[in-house]
Amino acid sequence: MMRAAVRYTGRTVAVAAALLVTAAPALAAPRLDGLFGDHALVQRDQPLTVSGDAQPGETVLVNFGGSSAQATADRRGRFEARLPAMAAGGPYTLTVAAPSGALVVDDVMVGDLFLCSGQSNMEMSVSDAQSMIAAANAPVDPGLRLVTIQKATAVAPQERFAQQPRWQLAGPDSIPGFSAACFYMAQDLRRRSGVPVGAIHSSWGGSRISAWMSDPALRTGGLGADADLIALFARDPAAARQRALATWEEWWRDRTGDRDGAEPWQPGAALDWQPVPAITNFEGWGVPALATFNGMLWFQREVQVSAAQARGPAVLSLGRIDDADQSWVNGVAVGGSSLASELRVYALPPGTLRPGTNTVTVNVDDVYANGGMLGPAEAMQLTFADGSSVRLGDGWRYAVARPVPGAAPRTPWGDINGAGTLFNAMIAPLRSTRIAGIAWYQGESDTGLPGYDRRLTALIADWRQRFGTPQTAFAVAQLSAYGTPPATPSDSGWGIVRDAQRRVAAEDAHGGLAVTHDIGDFTDIHPGEKYQVGLRLARAMTAAMAGAASRAGPAIASAFAEGDGVRLRFEGVDGALHPRSAAVAIGFELCGAEAGSCRWASGRVQGSDVFLPGDGRPVTHVRYAFGDAPSTNLSDDALLPVGTFDVPVR
Known part of the structure; x- marks a missing residue:
């Protein structure tokens, strides 16, 4: 007789008599992929795919909402059963039964399912x-229904989540x-639809968009080299690390003109050391x-090493x-x-050290808030093969690096700044989950990195192909205001990303844009106005x-x-556009073809139009709300603001 069915919560239930089979050794009951669990919600009007692990070769019977399907587990024990689409409703019970055992998932609703992803402004809790x-x-x-995907990274796509997510009903215990x-x-x-709604939250503060992109999306989005490097890392980590280090050094030389042997990381580099x-x-x-x-x-920092210590391998610990x-x-x-929380521990192969004076050089790249070597000092040391060590918690000197244009390369397996690392662990296990729409709030970590529009377009196409249809909605929260309000027109990394978000949404038949620059905080990258x-x-x-x-x-x-x-x-x-608290609309810039030619312009609002009087100088394009923290006052009767844009004049 087959084993008793079990719920994920451990409740034992009876198995239908029709599923009873002859006696068999005790085996593990089937396991399900994705988000199946008590209180789950599945997408209405879309076929439901139920997949997971069972014993190789056994038949798996799936029942949900009066429909049944069966599948045979392959030699790896993988099975996939497909059930017909259902209208919104519930609650229903999902049962999965096989000769090795059965499981039951209770209180499953059918409605609209939405995936929310991005970085810290999506992660910020109620x-x-x-x-x-x-x-x-x-x-x-x-x-x-609400479910949060736990943070995890992986260098290759995962079949299941490292920690099975647990659904919760929205209420005082789950909302905060x-x-x-x-x-x-x-x-x-x-409230708008009146049907059951489920929300999947999968985000990580500080993450670049590249970390959320699959291998195909990375290649489509212009990051093929990163995709190749992380694939190499999965096969040969040591070779990948050496290639990444060489890439960083070449990046520095290309932008500074430093010749081999004269770079700042060389012993004796003539910097303004303090x-x-x-x-x-x-x-x-x-x-x-x-x-x-x-x-x-x-x-x-310089380190004195004996001849015996220099002969073998060593470990450099930098905290x-x-x-x-x-x-x-x-x-x-x-x-x-590139992960601030990670202890830096680097293996030094034999031959790296030499008897006498050795020089340890560290480039620290701080892109946001506080930065530096954090230690703790007692964790910083050089450990030798003979068991001896030298403490490195003091005696350092520093120098400010010369400004270098563009963002420094990051190792593609570097967690939140990597290539595919978050997709592999926090998105790929969703597998064939169908969804109604995706909400995306990210871009802060991509300011200064050209090509955000190409990367976002590639991510949208890839996620739609995986979790929905070409008509699956994709809503983007345009970056909020943060930084110094501009006193004069100037280029803005935040403005460039905002405009890229606008263009991607505008060119997408099922794209939407939520403008947020008017409810930002120029002193806080995490404004609290999330309602x-x-x-x-x-x-959107x-x-x-x-x-x-x-x-x-x-x-x-x-x-x-x-x-x-x-x-x-x-x-x-x-209704109509209105300049709030003024007779004219502000935040507009008339720009010529030359760099630095943008100048402020006041707008006369006329219904759904705005007229910008000329100043006798050439105008090739117009920018609006383009600064990091722009000052604007233009909105419609619903108090919805006009978002950042940079458009050519026809």
Whole structure:
């Protein structure tokens, strides 16, 4: 007789008599992939694929909502059964039975399922945002289901999650710790549709978009070299590390013109060396020039090594470094990482050290907030094969690196800055899960990296192919305002990413854009106003689900010369546009073809148009809200703002 069926929560249930078979040895019951578990929600009007592991060759019978399907496990024990699409409703019970055992999943609803992903502004929880508003303290809603994917990384796509996610009903116990932007979006979509809604939250603060891209998406998005390197790392980590280190060194030489042997990581490099006051964030050293510094610093220390210690291998331990490092010993690259929480421990092969004076050099690249060599000092040491060691927690000197254009390369297996590392562990295990839409709030970590539009387009196409259809909605939260409000027109990494997000959404028949620059905080990269972000994402998602004819708010449609000025036409306007608290709209820039030619322009609002008077100088394109933290005042009757754009004048 087959073993008794079990739930994921451990409750034993009876097995239908029709499934009884002859006696067999005790075997493991089937396991399911993806997000199946008590209180789960599956997508309505889409076929339901149930896959997992069973005993090789055995027949697996699946039943859900009155429909059944069977599959035979292959030689690896993999099975996949497909059930017909169902209308919204529930709750239902999913049963999976095989000669080796059975399992039961209770309280499964059918409705609309949404995936929310990105970096820290998607990750910010309800309790860390506007936790006192009524929407954050809603009673339990059995029709709204929430699940968070635990953080994990992998260098190859995984078949299942490292930790099985657990669904929860939305309520006082589950809402506070859930993604604020995702929850408020899902809550509003539930109210709009009246059907059960599920929200999957899978994000990681500080992550680049490349970490969320599959191998095919990386190649389509212009990151084929990173895809090749992480594939090499999966086969031969040592060879991949050496190639990555060489790539970083070549990047430095290309941008600085330093010749071989004259780079800053060489012993005796003639930099403006100063003693390191403490192993801690350099912003806290009391050095005025470093109080708010973001960029690169060089650290260096000499170490005395005996002949016996130099003969064998050794281990270099540098503690934690924020954000990224590249490290050398005697001018030879030995390792690097871009994960601030990771202890840097680098193996030194025989021949790296020499008797007498040895030089350890570390490049620290701080791209956000505090940075430096964090230690702790007692964890910093050079350990030799004979068991002896030298402490490295003091005696360092530092120098500010010369400015280098562009972002430094990161190792593609470097977790949140890698290539595919988060996709492999936090997205790929969703496998054939069908969804109604995707909400994306990311881009801060990609400022300064050209080609964001190409990468985002590739990710959208890939995720749709995996989890939905070509019509699956994709709503993007345009980056908020952060940084110094501009006093004069200037190029902005945040403005470039915002405009890339706008263009990708505008060119996508099922894309939507939620503008957020008006509810940002120029002193905080994590503004707390996530309720409005969620509502705007819900509006953008609804428009994207409806198709190209719908727009989620006022969006630039065209710019053309008119008389001595430029007329801007907007679509998606609710009522009319209005300059708030002023007679004219601000935040516009008239720009010529030459760099540095942009200048402020005031707009006269006329219904859904804005006219920018000319100033007698050439105009080839118009920018709006383009600074890191722009000051603007243009919105429609629904108080929805116009988002960042840079468009040519026809």
